[in-house]
């Protein structure tokens with residue numbers, strides 16, 4: 001039975017399901033979930049992420065983290081990545097931070113990942129790159145007594161959101177039911193009535209609260225990079241397959257399903273948990289401020305003409321406002337009372 005058939009069966013038996021339930025099933029159903037069976041990244045997959053575009057991304061994020069660690073007195077720390085994909089960002093970060101005195105010795109590496117396929121890829125990508133690497137199903141099993149240095153690139157956008165529809169002053173949760181035996185959003189919106197859709201992402205808030213609470217108490221930092229907004233933006237649920245948008249309710253489990261990240265809500269969750277939140281700032285501005293231009297120039301000096309052109313094209317894709325530079329944003333969480341981290345001044 002396909003996941004679509006399973007979802008229809010469930011709706012027939014128990015009624016319409018929430019958007020969060022739909023996302024959870026489409027992404028994480030143990031047998032049919034999108035992330036459970038495949039590596040979705042790269043040219044042959046459905047989408048490409050920043051670390052897959054340029055090595056500079058993971059290198060600079062790694063160096064940013066290591067400098068936070070230095071600035072906070074070089075504590076013993078868990079270097080944590082949430083949703084590490086193919087392990088590319090972490091591999092680049094570890095390579096770039098080798099020269100930072102004491103950093104590799106002070107950290108152990110912790111990867112929070114639910115996909116068996118991607119865990120395998122991460123294991124290969126990181127073999128021999130650090131002596132202490134562990135995998136976790138969630139943030140709940142991360143080390144309790146050391147600082148956390150957390151990185152999350154395109155992780156929060158994969159967490160299930162709920163949507164609410166406001167029509168004529170009444171708010172109802174938007175659900176997915178069946179109309180003529182096809183998956184359909186309910187209530188069906190009528191174009192003559194003004195409709196506002198709002199979104200919430202409870203799992204994102206919970207994960208952020210866990211990170212921020214720990215950082216407030218044990219030091220460290222979290223850096224969150226994702227596409228998203230700083231103020232409410234309506235319906236942002238989207239599906240992507242083969243590098244193109246795909247109808248959200250078509251072939252669940254076969255397309256990536258994400259929502260834009262509500263950075264204001266994440267920052268608020270971090271502050272409520274007792275930490276300081278900086279940003280969000282646009283990814284392009286952040287990367288240029290922390291030295292992406294200089295880094296690319298330096299790499300170009302020893303690269304072939306072809307490699308140099310690829311490095312420059314990669315940086316352009318990550319940083320220019322009309323590409324990923326503006327839509328993607330960066331949020332940093334550090335203990336209260338610390339100066340604004342690099343890139344957030």
Ligand code: SAH
Pocket residue numbers: 035041049050051052082083084085086089112113114115118137138152153154155158159
């Ligand atoms: N950070 C990587 C991959 C982004 S794709 C990159 O930039 O290339 C999203 C990643 O989050 C995948 O590794 C996916 O398996 C993981 N993921 C999605 N939902 C998750 C969850 N609830 N818990 C842990 N990992 C999750």
